[in-house]
Amino acid sequence: MEQTIKVDLSKIDNIIDRYHGNKEALLMIMQDISDIYSHVPPTVIPILVDRLGVKISMVYSVATFYKTISLEPRGKYIVSVCTGTACHVRGAEKIADALQQKLGIQEGQTTSDRLFTLKAVRCIGCCASGPVITVNKETYGGLDRTAAEKVIENYKQMPLNGTA
């Protein structure tokens, strides 16, 4: 989903300065930028290349390798549906379907209000509670369609500056 993000370049400069323009700090710099914008906006990539002296391929490698970093805008709440074997057997597909309908997006997409991003993930180690989803760092297990929809509804009703 294409969305325009206004980037404050002085903030980017400040982050790079904090790490003294050290290319070894590329991961931390990209993480700090993600903390502000929920992703590393594409307009920032040439700045990283220029100021850190890294190759553009290195920026893409970091974004691909580390799950906490994305080049695509993501929602305030990352909803991850476990599709591991145990959760699959216990109905993960129905949960994924319910969440897609509730949010009006497909797996991998972000809602237009940038509140939710929906992802499929492998086993998160809570198999006995399956089917399981996480919303940011919170885990919800033993879900059916209604319970999964209710989780989303609760987050929708949180104040925008509320925590998950």
Ligand code: FES
């Ligand atoms: S398979 Fe879902 S938590 Fe393990």
